[in-house]
Amino acid sequence: MNDDEQRDPLERLRAADPAAGVEPRDGFADEVVARATDDSATDAAPVTDLGAERERRRPAWIPAAAAAAAIVVVGAVGAVGYGIGSTTGGAVNLADGAAPPISLESGADAGMAEQGMMPEPSTDDLTMSAPDRTGMIWPPYGGGRNSFSASGLSTEDGTAAAYGFDARAASTADTVADLAAALGVEGTPQLVDGSWTVGPQDGTGPTLGVSLDGTLGFWYSDPRLNPWECEVEPDSGAEACEPSGDLPSEQAAVDALRSLLASTGRDPGGYEFTSETWEGAVTRPAQGWPVVDGQRVDQAWSIELADEGMVSASGALAELVELGEYPVVSEQEAFERLSDPRFGAQMTIMPAAVRDEAVTTEEWVPPTEPPAAPSPGTSVSWPVNDVEIVEARLGLASQWQPDGSVLVVPAYEFTDADGGTWSVIAVADSKLDFSTE
Structure with missing residues (x-):
């Protein structure tokens, strides 16, 4: 076979993308952001997230516009559980309004792999300008260091069905x-x-x-x-x-x-x-x-x-x-997993605050000189996000095994006070294999 016939199947699929090479008309990206932040439009037409399909089929927007629009819509539809770019028409739901899926991938990875929800711009693409996030690169929320708090979560363990x-x-x-x-x-x-x-x-x-x-x-x-x-x-x-x-x-x-x-x-x-x-x-x-x-x-x-x-x-x-049936930890124990490095809390939907920052982002101004030398005794910058969990939901998420097989297992989705969501596996330790081989 020739080289084209031996390409990776995913590469061949992308090659068949009908939107490959399509460029938007002038002003299109601005209109996307305007429509996504229009409260009346959001109420009238709920939008949905496409994950890999969105990434595979959308026009080739400029990175900064795509990133800003993606954050806007993801934050705007946290209750719905899906985010896309410019839409024309709402969801057609024919299964009595099922709860949205839970992903055990991060917001930036889940969509890309789904299997990116959102593209990841370079440092030249998008810089936050909010007073408390000056100079931080998108996305500043969801990764790195987080301090979680919650109250009133259930402490009862249980069981839940798993699938494969x-x-x-x-x-x-x-x-x-x-x-x-x-x-x-x-x-x-x-x-x-x-x-x-x-x-x-x-x-x-x-x-x-x-x-x-x-x-x-x-x-x-x-x-x-x-x-x-x-x-x-x-x-x-x-x-x-x-x-x-x-x-x-x-x-x-x-x-x-x-x-x-x-x-x-x-x-x-x-x-x-x-x-x-x-x-x-x-x-x-x-x-x-x-x-x-x-x-x-x-x-x-x-x-x-x-x-x-x-x-x-x-x-x-x-x-x-x-x-x-698989044993499932309580809401409280799952919440504690958010701070456990073995489980790595994954943010799956950006909060409204980050969405608003993306919309108000100012154009980057090139510096004319390097920063001044640090003063003796200067505090070491170590930003930590305070995340208040206000709601927990038990659902299902796909989990790929080392042998390539795929489980659909119980997982928790936590919603924070800003509208962001976080996911963590719900299966009890007794049914988790922590080995690395």
Whole structure:
């Protein structure tokens, strides 16, 4: 095979991104921030977080604007549990308002890996200018040193159900062939270089890949329907083509995803659906979040719909299986884990204070001289964030094992007084393997 055919599956998926290379029009980033901080708009249209799908499909904004907009929206929708950039349309929830998923990754990592919620700018991209955070680089909150406080948390231990993805049971040629047929991909499944593949790998037609990972994650793309894969008109002076086509409705995208789930034998009634897009887009994404015990699981199916059909899709092909009841620590003990380095408290949603700082950030002014020498006896700067926890919620979060398998285990989400959220695993020490080998 040639080099393109041997690329990492994630790299191939990014290469199929319909928004790759798209630049926003002048003033777009400012409008994103303005809309995200408009209280009336927030009340009228709740927004949702896309995690990896958001990072993979959004236009290539300038880093500073993207970072500021991301913080604004994440802080504005803490109660909802999701944050995205510019949206047109609210959530389409068809599973009776399940609780948002909990991630055991940090806010900056969860989205990127989901599997980044948010890009991480360099020190030249964004500098905070608030009086108490002068010179600190975004994000100043959530990492480093934190002093946690709380009162009134329950001290009762308990048990909660845990689950796992059965990837091996679904990793068959027949399962992959059925998915390929549902997506309209022609060919026989081939197991090559650690993944199932169906269809041409040279961009001449729809293709499907299924990774042999813990969720049996699949990716699909049809370059023929990609409105961003168009030719630049000769002598136009343009550096990139202008995608064309009518933007599908939110309901059309959700219906297409429901149909795909049903065609693979899944019950769409067990999923909660969301959809978002950005101004000027000609494709509509939709996400389907599996709901277990009234909680969204942080492994969503996602599609990108153009007016001519489905451009791309991805998801976890493995089914969830029950692993029985696991012992769970109390809210108080889980709170104490926030300060325990073995558990590493993870911030998953930025608070409103950080959002506001991002909006009021001033332009960086280059220095004309270095700072003065420290005076004798100068105190050593050692900033510590005071974090007051006001609410605890027991839910579910994915946890990847060393062998690549994936558990969905009990986890706590703590909300602080500023609207930020923190996550920590809820499973008792007796069922945690602390070994490093």
